[in-house]
Amino acid sequence: MTMAMAEAQKGFIDVRNMGVTFGANDNKVVAVESVSLNVQPGEFVSLIGPSGCGKSTLLSIVAGFVKPTSGEAKLDGKAITRPGSDRGVVFQQYSLFPWLSVRKNVEFGLKMAGVDQSKRNTTARALLDLAGLLSFENHYPDQLSGGMKQRIGIVRALATSPQVLLMDEPFGALDTQTRVVMQEILTNIWQQFKISVLFITHDIEESIFLSDRIYVMTARPGRIKAEIKVPLPRPRKAEMTDTPEFMNLVQELKGLIREESLAAMAPEIKDRGLSGFGMKVGPKGVGEIF
Amino acid sequence: MGSMASAKVVILPMIDKQTDREPAAVKPSATQGVAAVPSANTPAPAAAEIPMPEPEQIPTVSLTKLLRRLLAQITRERIITAGLACVSLGALFLFWYLGTKYRLEFYIRFKNVPTPYEVFQQLTQVGLSNKYLVNIAISVRRILTGFFIAIAIGVPLGLAIGKYQRVRDLFMPVVEVLRPIPAIAWVPMSIMLWPNNEASIVFITFIGAFFPILLNTIHGVHSLDGVLIRAARCLGASEFRLFLNVILPGSLPHIFTGLAVGMGVAWVSLIAAEMISGQFGVGYFTWEAYSLVDYPAIVLGMITIGFLGLACSGIIRMVGNLLMPWLAFAPGGKR
Incomplete structure (x- = not known):
């Protein structure tokens, strides 16, 4: 807190x-x-x-x-x-990387920041849990509905705090x-x-x-x-x-x-x-x- | 194929994709076919066969389950597809067989065309001879050398041209001037330019593969959704990271289109180059057969070229599917 x-x-x-x-x-x-x-x-x-x-x-x-x-x-x-x-940005268009799994999408910002794999994984999973989408972590964005994509877009923007x-x-x-x-x-x-x-x-x-x-x-x-x-x-x-x-x-x-x-x-x-x-x-x- | 693949992928992505692709790729199907048999009892070696790690591989596959899965794949739709494939190939073969049997002469002349049996005999005689196999090996080596040089130059250059206006301004005029010249037209120049025959043939193969790869890569970068680049920037991606993690994977579907087209053109160029200036190679083999009035060998050479081309495009498609698993779910299906 x-x-x-x-x-x-x-x-x-x-x-x-x-x-x-x-x-x-x-x-x-x-x-x-x-x-x-x-x-x-x-x-x-x-x-x-x-x-x-x-x-x-x-x-x-x-x-x-x-x-x-x-x-x-x-x-x-x-x-x-x-x-x-x-500054985390959430766009009107779906902006998830289609070639990355849902979890890898959320991890993206952390990866760019040089955070190591296990820590990225933990953070991403916690955020996906928050978005109620943990069970979809290994799906690709194209398998999800628009609302799901946008929720992932939000937590992805939050991942880098x-x-x-x-x-x-x-x-x-x-x-x-x-x-x-x-x-x-x-x-x-x-x-x-x-x-x-x-x-x-x-x-x-x-x-x-x-x-x-x-x-x-x-x-x-x-x-x-x-x-x-x-x-x-x-x-x-x-x-x-x-x-x-x-x-x-x-x-x-x-x-x-x-x-x-x-x-x-x-x-x-x-x-x-x-x-x-x-x-x-x-x-x-x-x-x-x- | 798209809908069937996606339906199965949900259960077991990698294994199903492999079995699905077996008929497409001629060369690897032999090794995979062998691997598929023991996989019924011991699934571990089959898993080892797969290049991409798949942590969620189910640990044991019972024989009945496997059989049921294989049987489930024999659908009415597939039987029809396979049946029509047989009709299509059978008709071609029948045309050849009947044409040579009755020595048809109606503008096109079957007088000198060898019969299927003669070609088969030729295969059994020549097929395992050193000369024939060495010719194939040399052609494959030339193709691979030229093709990989084309990838090594074409893809990075294409990414840079696609991304930076200045690089585009600098390179595109040259590309536009050289591109309309067919690779075959380069043969005389190539012989002059390069110190030996081998290098000049590889160069022509390279020219054939280079432009399709380059242009499709550029197109891939251009068709990349700009919001993805902005999103990556917001997430802290540096310029280099942007290339590696966004622009390259985002362009990959188009790059693979370029590879498939490039491979086709590379074969055309290679065969032509071998026929004109070659020593060794399948093209040379075919042309030599014509010069020596060895007609069955001509057809054998043609069939060999066909199989090699098919194998190469099959391998490209297989690698593409392995590298881009997400395309199975892409709307509209880029495959």
């Missing part, structure tokens, strides 16, 4: 005045504009916004794949310049039922590891259920539109999604995002409103689009 608490002191993500521009001159696209955000050690923070708002770009910067045009991203006070095992976990719509490709189960599994894992999480999603309920704090982004160019605290108690249970507190947060976020998703779509839709197309906008509204 002491180790977990020591870890909890680390993992402070600090993004200041971040701007990202792709292309040059005529083809210039401003993806992200003067974004500042932070993730406190041990905190679960979500980043939500309409598609194309640059939220994945932001995550890529923190992961070290993309260099910002302006501003900077820091982890525990150190500027982020390249990918590293101090990173300070932060960066998740880019990790459950986006899963069906709704699997998704809900995965969210519960993730909160459990997160509570055990007490590490900082930056979680990208376009699913409002998902972001509320998982997070301590939510950043809402605007349509391109992406800026931070709002920062919302989620005061729901932990541990979170699936039944919580029916409580009035939860519903209120959903409504609040839907209102914020609705404007942005409209802005992200063709301008004429924004001008005329959806009624101009003879569409009926229900209480859930266009928020359902993303």
